[in-house]
Amino acid sequence: MERLLLFYKLIVWGYAALDYISSEQRNESWFVLSSLIYFCLSLFASIVRNVRWKKGAALCSVFLVILSSAYVEPSFGLLLPLNGYELASFYIPRRWGIWVVLLVPMVWLGPSAAKLYGLVALFSLVSVTTAKRHLERMKQQEDRLDQLRNDWHRLTRSVNEYHQYIKQSEYMLQLEERNRLSQRIHDQIGHSLTGALIQMEAAKRLMDGDRNKAKQLLENAIHISKEGIEQIRMTLKQMKPPPEQMGINRVKLFIDEFSAQHHLPIPLVCKGDLDVITPIQWKVIYENMAEALTNAIKYAEATAIAVEIHVLNRVIKVEVKDNGKGATKIKKGLGIIGMEERAASVHGTVIVDGTNGFSVTTLLPIHE
Numbered sequence: 001m002e003r004l005l006l007f008y009k010l011i012v013w014g015y016a017a018l019d020y021i022s023s024e025q026r027n028e029s030w031f032v033l034s035s036l037i038y039f040c041l042s043l044f045a046s047i048v049r050n051v052r053w054k055k056g057a058a059l060c061s062v063f064l065v066i067l068s069s070a071y072v073e074p075s076f077g078l079l080l081p082l083n084g085y086e087l088a089s090f091y092i093p094r095r096w097g098i099w100v101v102l103l104v105p106m107v108w109l110g111p112s113a114a115k116l117y118g119l120v121a122l123f124s125l126v127s128v129t130t131a132k133r134h135l136e137r138m139k140q141q142e143d144r145l146d147q148l149r150n151d152w153h154r155l156t157r158s159v160n161e162y163h164q165y166i167k168q169s170e171y172m173l174q175l176e177e178r179n180r181l182s183q184r185i186h187d188q189i190g191h192s193l194t195g196a197l198i199q200m201e202a203a204k205r206l207m208d209g210d211r212n213k214a215k216q217l218l219e220n221a222i223h224i225s226k227e228g229i230e231q232i233r234m235t236l237k238q239m240k241p242p243p244e245q246m247g248i249n250r251v252k253l254f255i256d257e258f259s260a261q262h263h264l265p266i267p268l269v270c271k272g273d274l275d276v277i278t279p280i281q282w283k284v285i286y287e288n289m290a291e292a293l294t295n296a297i298k299y300a301e302a303t304a305i306a307v308e309i310h311v312l313n314r315v316i317k318v319e320v321k322d323n324g325k326g327a328t329k330i331k332k333g334l335g336i337i338g339m340e341e342r343a344a345s346v347h348g349t350v351i352v353d354g355t356n357g358f359s360v361t362t363l364l365p366i367h368e
Helices: 002-022 028-047 051-071 074-088 095-102 104-108 111-206 211-239 243-262 279-300 334-344
Strands: 268-271 305-311 315-322 349-353 358-365
Touching: 002 028, 002 074, 028 051, 051 074, 074 111, 111 211, 243 268, 243 279, 243 305, 279 305, 279 315, 279 334, 279 358, 334 349, 334 358
Parallel strands: 268 305
Antiparallel strands: 305 315, 315 358, 349 358
């Protein structure tokens, strides 16, 4: 604001200087001295930060303008509205009230001088008011930007805390699962194996004395061992999730992470019976999908990507399609060749189309 006031003062002073040069009676030394003192006070008021010093410089500038207009050059009085506004702004909150006060000197001026003075006063009011409103809007925008920046930091911190919480929760779940598994092995399998061991030790002692009893104890030990092995098999079977669930969950997790990392919507559509997809086919689907998504980000300039897994009667169709720039002539690089080789390893094929966006379709046969 101080720089704008200084610029406006320079404009008005330039008009006063031209009027002074065109006048016949001139006292150059006093005009130059008054001008130098005036701009020194103005620069001091724009540099200093203490309010009292600012008020003092503004008050001295008003007195200097009045004295210079009375004894050096009458046109110096045109600077009074700007300096009066600068001084009155410390005491009068309303801008229109300041302008009314600045119009008071027009009572003692002639008609022509009063018109010019009123015009300069209006110019001062409009200029300073416009500048103040502009600065206030800039301040509001800066405050809003600071608020948005603080919100962004807070959200980032919340997201980081959420990720830490997820990792901690996963770790706790792993510990709980390990504890449950160890407790189950101890309570069921451990007891069975301990019982079988006791039976075999007893049979060893009775081997020379009572062979029939020893044989019976060994048969009991074998039966208990078979039950223990069956319990181990059932426990491992219950712990291991179905292959199709591992495959689709892995695909969903990768798509969610990829979408969040690149800020891009990637809807996933699944149709048909996913149970028929074998683990090796899930591996090919995952790797081809990851390659196609990476290529879409790097080359297609797409704003949206869709992934569809459709299990038909005889074939599994996996399509990755974007809305990017596409390609009329497709040159197969290492990425597309790698996808074709992976699909061919399970007797599948890859179809690439760049006419409407870019799509990569992987077709895998269903094994009966």
